[in-house]
Amino acid sequence: MSRGQLRTPLCELLGCEVPILQAGMGGVARAELAAAVAGAGGFGMLGMVREPPELIAREIDAVRARTDRPFAVNLIPAATDPALLAAELDTCLAARVPAMCFFWDVVPEAVARARDAGCLVLHQVGTLEAAQAAETAGADVLIVQGVEAGGHVHGRAGALVLVEEVARATALPVVASGGFASGASLVAALALGAQGIHCGTAFLATRESFAHDHHKRRVLAARAEDTVLTDLFSLNWPPGAPVRVIRNALTDAIGGTLFGHHPEALPPEVIAEDDGRPILRYSTDSPLRTTTGDLDAMPAFAGHSATLIDDLPTAAERIAAIMAEAEAALARLDALGGRDERP
Numbered sequence: 001m002s003r004g005q006l007r008t009p010l011c012e013l014l015g016c017e018v019p020i021l022q023a024g025m026g027g028v029a030r031a032e033l034a035a036a037v038a039g040a041g042g043f044g045m046l047g048m049v050r051e052p053p054e055l056i057a058r059e060i061d062a063v064r065a066r067t068d069r070p071f072a073v074n075l076i077p078a079a080t081d082p083a084l085l086a087a088e089l090d091t092c093l094a095a096r097v098p099a100m101c102f103f104w105d106v107v108p109e110a111v112a113r114a115r116d117a118g119c120l121v122l123h124q125v126g127t128l129e130a131a132q133a134a135e136t137a138g139a140d141v142l143i144v145q146g147v148e149a150g151g152h153v154h155g156r157a158g159a160l161v162l163v164e165e166v167a168r169a170t171a172l173p174v175v176a177s178g179g180f181a182s183g184a185s186l187v188a189a190l191a192l193g194a195q196g197i198h199c200g201t202a203f204l205a206t207r208e209s210f211a212h213d214h215h216k217r218r219v220l221a222a223r224a225e226d227t228v229l230t231d232l233f234s235l236n237w238p239p240g241a242p243v244r245v246i247r248n249a250l251t252d253a254i255g256g257t258l259f260g261h262h263p264e265a266l267p268p269e270v271i272a273e274d275d276g277r278p279i280l281r282y283s284t285d286s287p288l289r290t291t292t293g294d295l296d297a298m299p300a301f302a303g304h305s306a307t308l309i310d311d312l313p314t315a316a317e318r319i320a321a322i323m324a325e326a327e328a329a330l331a332r333l334d335a336l337g338g339r340d341e342r343p
């Protein structure tokens with residue numbers, strides 16, 4: 001693989017310079033982050049799950065005020081009330097966003113609406129079956145999420161195997177997600193058959209992300225072993241939808257019982273507030289810049305990749321570092337090959 005190959009055909013399709021996609025993290029990925037990523041040559045996405053259409057319209061305008069590069073809006077059809085989803089899609093399509101990114105169970109009608117409106121459709125999936133369903137529904141790009149990922153985790157297989165499995169089974173461009181936060185992992189993803197990487201935790205820990213500093217500090221301090229996969233934080237989502245979070249007093253208190261928590265069985269108790277909105281204990285809301293209250297009791301989403309994150313740069317610096325590391329990783333591979341050729 002040569003350095004030029006770091007610019008994959010996916011870059012042409014998405015209209016970006018480098019094959020690094022910033023995950024559309026709900027609450028965390030607003031215009032400031034998505035535009036900074038796009039401006040630095042990556043592909044930025046707004047995380048707009050269950051946001052009111054007025055906020056979505058505002059954020060789309062705010063991205064466009066900062067950059068003229070393409071970007072996507074992320075929604076989660078299967079975890080959104082159908083009337084709200086229809087209104088969210090109306091807003092995105094009326095604004096003629098270049099791309100939509102969906103996650104969780106494939107909802108073919110949502111994919112079809114976006115495609116019919118001329119949007120590029122990216123779909124994140126956690127199993128081969130979901131990848132096939134997304135392809136059948138008309139997705140243009142498959143983002144393949146391994147169990148190492150931060151936030152909601154759709155499947156149970158590790159990215160090392162799942163990315164290759166899906167890449168072998170489809171002709172669509174594949175993007176590797178879950179545990180990818182460095183240049184070496186970008187090179188590894190390309191070797192597995194992917195054309196780029198999709199990073200959440202690495203961009204949460206940047207200056208432009210809308211996460212609360214408390215959450216960012218926890219990511220900088222955490223290693224992979226400090227994260228747990230649990231369905232304890234389950235309000236607002238279908239039952240049995242687990243998240244990867246940095247362990248806290250709530251996850252410690254349930255010991256080994258990480259699964260089997262049903263949203264309706266959990267006691268409703270307000271523990272924080274965001275922009276005038278009450279936040280309940282066990283909800284999937286993570287602490288944002290605007291959140292006040294018991295931040296320690298809220299889910300601090302992070303993936304295994306937290307191990308590799310120990311600084312808080314700008315998004316542009318994060319992208320530049322990943323690309324410099326990828327070039328260094330390629331040089332190391334060249335050197336290994338050169339050694340093999342010596343008599």
Ligand SMILES: Cc1cc2nc3c(=O)[nH]c(=O)nc-3n(C[C@H](O)[C@H](O)[C@H](O)COP(=O)(O)O)c2cc1C
Pocket residue numbers: 023024025026027028047048049074076102103124145148149150151152177178179180181198199200201202204286301302303304305306
């Ligand atoms: C704070 C946070 C919020 C997330 N919110 C969303 C979301 O709203 N929509 C989505 O498709 N994925 C969401 N994800 C998952 C990411 O799309 C992606 O799968 C994950 O970040 C990849 O693993 P990494 O964190 O190790 O990079 C979120 C992840 C994090 C860390």
